Amino acid sequence: MNDNLVEINDLSFAYNSRLLHKGINMRFPRGKVVAIMGGSGSGKTTLLRLIGGQLTPSSGHVKVDGRIVHEQSREEIYRMRRKMGMLFQFGALFTDLSVYDNVAFPMREHTNLPESIIRDLVLLKLNAVGLRGARDLMPSELSGGMARRVALARAVALDPAIIMYDEPFAGLDPISMGVIVNLIRSLNDALGATSIVVTHDVHETFSFVDYVYFVSAGVVVAEGTPEDLRASQMPFVHQFVHGEADGPVPFHYTAPDYRQDMLRGANG
Amino acid sequence: MVDRIVKGLRLIGHRVIDRIWRLGSAARFFLYALVLSGESLRRFHLTIREIYFTGVLSLIIILVSALFVGMVLGLQGYNTLQKYGSSEAIGVLVALSLVRELGPVVTALLFAGRAGTAITAEIGLMKATEQLSAMEMMAVNPIARVVAPRFWAGVISMPLLASLFSMMGVFGGYLVAVPLLGIDDGAFWSQMQASVDFREDVVNGVIKSCVFGVACTIIALFEGYDAPPTAEGVSRATTRTVVNSSLAVLGLDFVLTSFMISV
Amino acid sequence: MDRTTLDLWVGIFVAAGVAAMIGLAMKVGNLTSSNLGVTYALQASYENIGGLKVRAPVKSAGVVVGRVADIHFDDTSKAAVVTLNIDTRYHFDKDTMAPIYTSGLLGEQYISLLPGGSPDNLKNGDKISNIQNALVLEDLIGKFLTNKASESNDKDKKAD
Numbered sequence: 161m162n163d164n165l166v167e168i169n170d171l172s173f174a175y176n177s178r179l180l181h182k183g184i185n186m187r188f189p190r191g192k193v194v195a196i197m198g199g200s201g202s203g204k205t206t207l208l209r210l211i212g213g214q215l216t217p218s219s220g221h222v223k224v225d226g227r228i229v230h231e232q233s234r235e236e237i238y239r240m241r242r243k244m245g246m247l248f249q250f251g252a253l254f255t256d257l258s259v260y261d262n263v264a265f266p267m268r269e270h271t272n273l274p275e276s277i278i279r280d281l282v283l284l285k286l287n288a289v290g291l292r293g294a295r296d297l298m299p300s301e302l303s304g305g306m307a308r309r310v311a312l313a314r315a316v317a318l319d320p321a322i323i324m325y326d327e328p329f330a331g332l333d334p335i336s337m338g339v340i341v342n343l344i345r346s347l348n349d350a351l352g353a354t355s356i357v358v359t360h361d362v363h364e365t366f367s368f369v370d371y372v373y374f375v376s377a378g379v380v381v382a383e384g385t386p387e388d389l390r391a392s393q394m395p396f397v398h399q400f401v402h403g404e405a406d407g408p409v410p411f412h413y414t415a416p417d418y419r420q421d422m423l424r425g426a427n428g
Numbered sequence: 429m430v431d432r433i434v435k436g437l438r439l440i441g442h443r444v445i446d447r448i449w450r451l452g453s454a455a456r457f458f459l460y461a462l463v464l465s466g467e468s469l470r471r472f473h474l475t476i477r478e479i480y481f482t483g484v485l486s487l488i489i490i491l492v493s494a495l496f497v498g499m500v501l502g503l504q505g506y507n508t509l510q511k512y513g514s515s516e517a518i519g520v521l522v523a524l525s526l527v528r529e530l531g532p533v534v535t536a537l538l539f540a541g542r543a544g545t546a547i548t549a550e551i552g553l554m555k556a557t558e559q560l561s562a563m564e565m566m567a568v569n570p571i572a573r574v575v576a577p578r579f580w581a582g583v584i585s586m587p588l589l590a591s592l593f594s595m596m597g598v599f600g601g602y603l604v605a606v607p608l609l610g611i612d613d614g615a616f617w618s619q620m621q622a623s624v625d626f627r628e629d630v631v632n633g634v635i636k637s638c639v640f641g642v643a644c645t646i647i648a649l650f651e652g653y654d655a656p657p658t659a660e661g662v663s664r665a666t667t668r669t670v671v672n673s674s675l676a677v678l679g680l681d682f683v684l685t686s687f688m689i690s691v
Numbered sequence: 692m693d694r695t696t697l698d699l700w701v702g703i704f705v706a707a708g709v710a711a712m713i714g715l716a717m718k719v720g721n722l723t724s725s726n727l728g729v730t731y732a733l734q735a736s737y738e739n740i741g742g743l744k745v746r747a748p749v750k751s752a753g754v755v756v757g758r759v760a761d762i763h764f765d766d767t768s769k770a771a772v773v774t775l776n777i778d779t780r781y782h783f784d785k786d787t788m789a790p791i792y793t794s795g796l797l798g799e800q801y802i803s804l805l806p807g808g809s810p811d812n813l814k815n816g817d818k819i820s821n822i823q824n825a826l827v828l829e830d831l832i833g834k835f836l837t838n839k840a841s842e843s844n845d846k847d848k849k850a851d
Binding site: 588626 | 703704720
């Protein structure tokens with residue numbers, strides 16, 4: 161049996177003829193929490209969609225449980241996705257359904273369980289994220305942090321083997337952030353799942369993940385455990401970990417020389 | 429100068445190709461929604477829920493508009509018919525114009541404005557907030573779960589709404605003709621019944637509204653599904669829904685009418 | 692809104708819509724009167740049927756007793772052959788006349804059956820021999836004009 165539940169091998173992906181990924185290799189071992197980090201717009205979210213089979217790579221492949229995702233039939237990809245849970249950036253709760261119905265949604269779609277059992281399961285999941293009392297609220301009545309927790313309960317509704325998190329900390333206050341950190345770790349360990357966290361939040365992430373990949377300009381520039389990376393002297397990692405404004409990732413968007421630009425006047 | 433003309437031509441060409449391309453993808457979308465309809469018919473409560481939003485919530489605007497349209501037809505018709513001394517034919521005029529044309533067409537236009545825009549905005553926002561993506565990641569096909577029930581709800585609602593519109597319009601015409609203008613009650617109905625044919629007028633009107641139902645609903649769904657996931661994209665898509673639905677309804681009305689008259 | 696109230700509203704809506712459809716068929720349209728039940732066919736040939744159409748009513752004493760089922764041109768006799776479907780409840784004798792009338796000055800055209808005095812009744816497939824062509828407005832106006840012209844000619848002659 162392979163130790164890596166998800167493997168990305170030599171993967172390239174072009175979006176609108178712009179090459180977003182240029183030969184990426186990653187390993188996601190069973191039972192671990194792995195973070196993919198990088199600046200905004202470095203195609204981290206796209207990687208999650210490639211793992212989920214929503215996009216097809218230009219070359220290379222993603223293997224989930226030993227099978228190449230984009231070679232599977234549509235039905236097979238759907239079957240694979242039932243083993244995956246994904247937390248979207250802003251929760252992506254169904255706005256026309258209540259909290260309860262949102263969490264019940266995957267169970268009702270994929271199982272024939274009687275309503276009484278679904279009720280027990282939904283309350284169990286909601287209890288795990290501390291929102292059993294909010295089951296009758298609509299998504300519009302929830303705060304950002306609560307919505308994220310409901311979405312997490314929905315993502316783990318079918319006890320997935322892989323849980324993917326897309327920017328789980330974006331736009332959260334420090335308390336909610338701490339809550340989510342704890343939930344990611346505890347759910348991962350309780351379900352025996354493999355978690356993939358896409359984020360750019362260095363300090364929160366380094367506190368609980370097992371392994372980190374740094375992505376920049378379409379390639380993996382650094383990888384290692386949080387301890388390794390904190391000590392790393394690589395300029396990019398150093399800049400990222402310490403949040404410096406300028407460095408290998410330039411402050412300026414590519415532009416012609418400033419002096420010449422000014423001299424050229426308004427006609428340019 | 430030549431440059432500008434070339435640029436202009438190229439722009440027109442791009443627009444035309446873009447339209448054709450969109451028409452093609454709308455057709456594919458339509459087929460896809462049909463193929464994946466099984467679930468929305470098997471789990472019919474999904475469709476019933478959407479009938480509530482597209483049909484029941486459109487009732488007020490449809491009934492009120494119909495009443496006024498019928499009353500105006502009565503007044504206008506009376507004015508004209510009176511000149512020829514045949515004001516009893518007012519029932520025929522009101523009923524025929526409603527059953528054949530105004531019922532299906534005005535209902536479809538109101539439907540596009542009331543229910544069509546709501547569908548487009550809802551689906552566009554579901555896409556913008558990644559709800560459709562989330563559904564796909566949960567191994568649920570959004571076309572089967574979100575699009576198909578709304579499609580069938582629209583197709584079922586439209587003929588019902590159009591029939592209610594025609595009936596209400598005839599009632600509006602009756603209110604003006606009989607109590608207000610003093611036309612004989614019996615003449616109003618008997619002339620109407622003698623001239624309105626069940627198959628050629630009533631059934632053809634229902635067929636028209638079914639076709640309009642398919643067109644309006646699929647346009648609203650497609651524009652929502654195809655909208656760029658931004659606030660601006662969704663607002664533009666709702667505008668396009670109204671414009672395209674209206675054009676489609678009026679164009680189809682001409683085609684259908686010419687078929688029905690020649691047969 | 693919970694599911695039962697929603698279902699109730701949709702139920703009311705669908706029932707009202709279907710009722711409106713039936714209302715259109717019964718109250719506004721002529722579904723009730725156009726259902727003739729069992730019919731038998733008669734034929735009649737005309738030199739000119741004017742604007743008579745298929746499904747036009749066949750009336751006797753002003754009551755609809757049948758409908759025009761088919762109209763075709765017979766090449767040998769160069770006449771229009773009209774098939775009438777008559778309700779089996781009604782019987783007409785062999786001398787029955789079948790003129791084409793117009794309801795009102797510009798209204799639709801229909802066939803009227805005027806009973807004659809023969810003891811034998813017409814049977815399925817029989818041909819009505821006693822017919823009268825449709826009044827065509829152009830012919831009437833034409834006749835009127837020639838009459839006027841000849842009148843004025845006469846006057847002119849008298850004046851001479």
